[in-house]
Amino acid sequence: MNSPGRNVYRSAQRTIVRLWWITALALALAALCAAQTPQFERGRNGMVVTSEKHASAAGLAVLKSGGNAVDAAVAAAFALAVTHPAAGNIGGGGFLLVRLAGGETNFIDFREQAPLAATEDMYLGPDGKPTQDSVIGWRAAGVPGTVRGLELAHRRYGKLAWKDVAAPAVKLARDGFALSAAQARSLNGSRLLAQFPESRRIFQRNGTAWSEGDVLKQPELAQVLERIAAAGAQDFYEGETARRLADAMRAHGGLITLEDLRRYRAVERAPLSGGYKGYTILSAPPPSSGGAGLLQVLGVLAGTGYEKSGPGSAPTIHYVAEALRRFFAERGEFLGDPDFERLPVAGLLDPRHLDRLRRSIDPERATPSRSLRAGAPLFEAPETTHLTAVDRAGNAAALTYTLNGSFGSGVTVPGLGFLLNNEMDDFSVQPGFPNSAGLVQGRVNAIRAGKRPLSSMTPTIVLKDGQFFLALGSPGSGRIISSVLQVLLNVIDHRMPLAEAVAYPRFHHQWLPDRLYVEPGFRIETLRKLEAMGHAVEQTRGIGEVQAVWLNGGWLEGVADPRGEGAAGGY
Ligand code: GLY
Numbered sequence: 001m002n003s004p005g006r007n008v009y010r011s012a013q014r015t016i017v018r019l020w021w022i023t024a025l026a027l028a029l030a031a032l033c034a035a036q037t038p039q040f041e042r043g044r045n046g047m048v049v050t051s052e053k054h055a056s057a058a059g060l061a062v063l064k065s066g067g068n069a070v071d072a073a074v075a076a077a078f079a080l081a082v083t084h085p086a087a088g089n090i091g092g093g094g095f096l097l098v099r100l101a102g103g104e105t106n107f108i109d110f111r112e113q114a115p116l117a118a119t120e121d122m123y124l125g126p127d128g129k130p131t132q133d134s135v136i137g138w139r140a141a142g143v144p145g146t147v148r149g150l151e152l153a154h155r156r157y158g159k160l161a162w163k164d165v166a167a168p169a170v171k172l173a174r175d176g177f178a179l180s181a182a183q184a185r186s187l188n189g190s191r192l193l194a195q196f197p198e199s200r201r202i203f204q205r206n207g208t209a210w211s212e213g214d215v216l217k218q219p220e221l222a223q224v225l226e227r228i229a230a231a232g233a234q235d236f237y238e239g240e241t242a243r244r245l246a247d248a249m250r251a252h253g254g255l256i257t258l259e260d261l262r263r264y265r266a267v268e269r270a271p272l273s274g275g276y277k278g279y280t281i282l283s284a285p286p287p288s289s290g291g292a293g294l295l296q297v298l299g300v301l302a303g304t305g306y307e308k309s310g311p312g313s314a315p316t317i318h319y320v321a322e323a324l325r326r327f328f329a330e331r332g333e334f335l336g337d338p339d340f341e342r343l344p345v346a347g348l349l350d351p352r353h354l355d356r357l358r359r360s361i362d363p364e365r366a367t368p369s370r371s372l373r374a375g376a377p378l379f380e381a382p383e384t385t386h387l388t389a390v391d392r393a394g395n396a397a398a399l400t401y402t403l404n405g406s407f408g409s410g411v412t413v414p415g416l417g418f419l420l421n422n423e424m425d426d427f428s429v430q431p432g433f434p435n436s437a438g439l440v441q442g443r444v445n446a447i448r449a450g451k452r453p454l455s456s457m458t459p460t461i462v463l464k465d466g467q468f469f470l471a472l473g474s475p476g477s478g479r480i481i482s483s484v485l486q487v488l489l490n491v492i493d494h495r496m497p498l499a500e501a502v503a504y505p506r507f508h509h510q511w512l513p514d515r516l517y518v519e520p521g522f523r524i525e526t527l528r529k530l531e532a533m534g535h536a537v538e539q540t541r542g543i544g545e546v547q548a549v550w551l552n553g554g555w556l557e558g559v560a561d562p563r564g565e566g567a568a569g570g571y
Contacts, residue, residue, distance in 0.1 A: 048569045053567035078166050089401060090228075092402050094399065141408070175217065222417075237262060269338075272285045289454055290459075295349050386459065457480060
């Protein structure tokens with residue numbers, strides 16, 4: 001028989017066991033959360049979101065020590081050059097969109113440039129067909145722009161000393177950082193890196209596979225970054241780094257000379273700007289196609305009520321995909337480097353043109369791509385990275401930069417420890433004819449000495465009532481435009497909170513190939529309906545990787561895309 005005393009004892013024992021389990025579970029969850037990078041963060045004072053947690057921490061530290069959004073963006077970009085070698089870089093280029101709280105806007109173009117020795121047919125073999133030289137190896141590299149771009153941004157807007165914004169990257173390169181499982185896999189698995197001895201030595205330990213938690217130290221890169229921290233971009237373009245890079249180029253049959261480096265300048269351009277449902281959208285002008293694409297598609301969608309059937313529904317996806325299809329058909333024919341070509345950007349965004357595009361969309365049927373006037377489809381590799389920084393004053397910086405392909409050309413410059421881009425492949429390697437990937441390119445983007453190749457990078461800042469509202473961007477070549485667009489549509493038209501808008505499944509259409517790419521997550525009935533409307537639906541891996549910050553009820557909220565390993569750092 002159970003005595004009352006024994007029952008009390010048993011019930012106390014059960015409670016203790018229950019409490020023990022709850023505590024153990026809570027501790028396990030806390031440990032799990034601490035081990036994971038925060039993909040969502042709130043703060044009132046500042047926010048940095050990048051695709052890699054050490055780089056976000058570098059940007060956050062700079063904000064906390066009194067730096068502004070541009071200081072944080074520059075620090076995070078230098079850090080990514082160490083911790084995200086697939087795309088972060090000092091051997092590549094990109095774009096930075098700045099919007100100061102007082103209203104000033106600027107777009108810093110530090111896109112790579114064709115070397116002086118470059119010619120239109122330099123990548124055609126004796127049979128007249130494109131070779132692999134624009135994709136792999138020393139001849140694939142354009143003149144890097146990143147260091148000049150970051151220096152110009154800092155000189156214009158930075159508050160902290162240059163050496164202090166470069167310092168976190170120097171430390172990460174010198175002392176090393178622990179690789180994540182995904183980073184270890186990506187380095188181990190790169191057949192491109194394995195082809196070049198210096199890349200294989202540094203990034204693949206000469207064939208000894210990395211594991212999660214192994215520390216990657218980059219002493220040669222640390223020395224280059226130390227020189228840049230001390231002497232500025234002068235070292236990279238005219239000093240010791242420039243000389244060693246030019247010597248290595250000469251020794252390996254590359255094209256970039258000291259003269260190319262000495263002449264390279266980052267360029268300030270006016271951002272493209274347009275309105276959508278009361279919001280002001282600031283985005284990338286040529287040589288990126290990103291801003292023109294974003295504004296054209298928004299302009300086509302405006303006033304159609306396309307969103308009424310809801311996010312992820314067949315009519316909504318159909319309408320947005322048709323608008324994207326039409327933009328990509330025009331993209332390669334009309335867009336390139338504005339310093340070399342006359343570009344009809346105003347025409348692409350003219351209300352009459354938007355109206356004509358809008359009226360050409362059949363709400364029930366997909367338009368076969370071949371029936372649209374020939375432009376040039378996309379031929380860009382998808383490895384790029386985006387970061388966003390916003391400070392307490394409301395200054396915002398959206399920076400997208402790239403090596404083009406994953407690990408760029410595969411070449412690490414001996415003794416300098418950084419990878420070179422393969423951005424020459426973003427030119428039309430063979431205008432007017434199918435290239436090695438079976439794609440047709442436009443003349444407007446043909447190779448010429450000193451020219452910048454067409455891009456899709458779309459760093460974007462959105463204002464509401466003239467104040468900062470949202471900043472975002474993504475990697476993913478042409479998919480960048482679709483990714484940025486759909487996050488904007490999810491926030492503005494479908495009223496989603498930012499984290500949901502970023503995580504929501506995405507789709508992409510780029511005219512050719514005539515396919516509607518969809519991520520997992522859409523309902524099977526929706527996909528069947530889209531097929532019945534004439535779309536060739538194809539499942540694909542993650543579309544883009546958006547890093548975004550918005551102002552929500554007085555809080556800065558940072559969201560790193562759950563498709564990647566990014567992190568938000570705020571306070
Ligand atoms: N290399 C990718 C882009 O510029 O769009």
